Amino acid sequence: MYMVSFIVTMSSDDWFLVWVGLEINMLSFLVLMFRRCSLKIIESCLKYFFIQSLGSALFISMFYLNYYEMGYMWLIMLSYKIGAGPFFYWFPSLCSGVNWLICYFLMIFQKFLPLLLISMFVCWFMWLMAWMSLLMGIFGSFNQNNIKQLLGYSSIHHLGWIYMIGMNNGEIFWLLYLMLYSVVLLSVVILLIKGEVINFIKMYSSEYKLLFILSMLSMAGLPPLLGFYLKWMALLIIIEFSKLYLMMMVLVSVVMLYIYMRILYDIFMGGSMKNSWFSWKLSKYNIFVDIYSIMGIMMGMFVGIYMLM
Numbered sequence: 001m002y003m004v005s006f007i008v009t010m011s012s013d014d015w016f017l018v019w020v021g022l023e024i025n026m027l028s029f030l031v032l033m034f035r036r037c038s039l040k041i042i043e044s045c046l047k048y049f050f051i052q053s054l055g056s057a058l059f060i061s062m063f064y065l066n067y068y069e070m071g072y073m074w075l076i077m078l079s080y081k082i083g084a085g086p087f088f089y090w091f092p093s094l095c096s097g098v099n100w101l102i103c104y105f106l107m108i109f110q111k112f113l114p115l116l117l118i119s120m121f122v123c124w125f126m127w128l129m130a131w132m133s134l135l136m137g138i139f140g141s142f143n144q145n146n147i148k149q150l151l152g153y154s155s156i157h158h159l160g161w162i163y164m165i166g167m168n169n170g171e172i173f174w175l176l177y178l179m180l181y182s183v184v185l186l187s188v189v190i191l192l193i194k195g196e197v198i199n200f201i202k203m204y205s206s207e208y209k210l211l212f213i214l215s216m217l218s219m220a221g222l223p224p225l226l227g228f229y230l231k232w233m234a235l236l237i238i239i240e241f242s243k244l245y246l247m248m249m250v251l252v253s254v255v256m257l258y259i260y261m262r263i264l265y266d267i268f269m270g271g272s273m274k275n276s277w278f279s280w281k282l283s284k285y286n287i288f289v290d291i292y293s294i295m296g297i298m299m300g301m302f303v304g305i306y307m308l309m
Helices: 002-011 015-033 039-064 071-082 085-096 100-107 109-118 125-141 147-167 173-195 209-220 226-238 243-269 287-308
Strands: none
Touching: 002 015, 002 109, 015 039, 015 100, 015 109, 039 071, 039 085, 071 085, 071 109, 071 125, 085 100, 085 125, 085 147, 100 109, 100 147, 100 173, 109 147, 109 173, 125 147, 125 243, 147 173, 147 226, 147 243, 173 209, 173 226, 209 226, 209 243, 226 243
């Protein structure tokens, strides 16, 4: 049913069927969330259900009131459903209440359909939502000790980049940005699942410390890793629209890099010599994690060479 929701929404030319597809998507995602019964999971499911229900009620109301030409209203409603801009408040706390797989789905797949609809309502209000997402992602990441909440705020920050690309006529490039971001995020999530890490303190003594640092540096946009070419591609699109926006986006990117560097420096210096950063175990159980992370780094280099050609 989860895949059916994507097919129904993407193939529909009627707004009612689009709404039906989004509802199927919400309900099937709730089923995925509720695989294990616990108080925290129940709380997360109820939170997600009520938030998405309000967004769905606004969607069907605008549909029946014929607000097709009010692009900014659709943008606000769809941004609320994915936690962008000023509606970020529920997203990081929800990420911290679910397991890593659901957290990854929430950051990537649950944003795809609303972003696809948002690309149809590009307007001046998108600029405001983009900057609010960028700034909320930065402010929320400061002094953050919970890894899931940090990645949640980072996801909000990347939504700002996607909005900026979409606003500057990047209809295809926002999808490419999301796809490459999903690869970068997956390399981080796999390491955290494999190492059973829930906070930064446990990462101090993890055997995956070095790979985790490299993956997080890729998310921060440090060259020559894959995450750098995400932002490079976005900046190439933004520079055609405004050089002032380009300068502001570079500044925002540097601030976010500083936040990641502070966290990673603490991880790099933490732990004992027995589990130091250069301790790299290669066994049949974690070889997949090592290979995937190295492939992510190599992919970044290949993308960079291709873009320079």
